[in-house]
Amino acid sequence: MQWKNSLAVLCLTVSPALALAEPEAGDRLFTLSGSGASDSGFDNNTTSISFDLGQFYSDHTVFGIRQSVGFADSDNDSSWNGATRVFGDYHFDAGKWQPFIGANIGGIYGDGVDETFFAGPEAGVKYYVKP
Structure with missing residues (x-):
């Protein structure tokens, strides 16, 4: 029971800081994600990694670059693909929640894909949890 009370006090203590977690001009954005899957014999495997790197140029606009790379390996073959793109987004000020709209343009490349540009x-x- 003691840890529940401590958790409640901690949440109430940091909640004012969470309310001020809106981005400002000059703030940077970094997102890293990845995934992977294998069958039970580890004969067929896939993995991918992605990151975003951007900067807010005003309280509402962010511009940056995204990179994704994927790899697949099976008994018969292996292949990889990637995508590089630039993006621009406009964030609507809604407190901790920041809905956004934007656009991206870039290229896709690798084994077994038609290398092309896209937009x-x-x-x-x-949802921002830290200032």
């Missing part, structure tokens, strides 16, 4: 819209929401 498209993007939309989403971010």
Whole structure:
């Protein structure tokens, strides 16, 4: 029971800081993600990694670059692919929640894919927990 009370006090203590977690001009953005899967005999494997690197140029606009790389390995073959793109997003000020719209343009390349350029819209929401 003691740890529950301590957790509640901690949450109440940091909640004012969480309310001020909105991005400002000059703030940087970094996201890293990855995934992988294998079958039970580890004969067929896939893995991928992605990162975003950007900077807020105003309280609402961010520009940056995204890189993704994937690798697949099976009994018969192995292949890789990648995508590099630049993006620009506009964030709507909604406190800790930051809905955004934007666009990206870049290229896709690798084994077994048609190497080409692409462009498209993007939309989403971010939730900031740290100032």
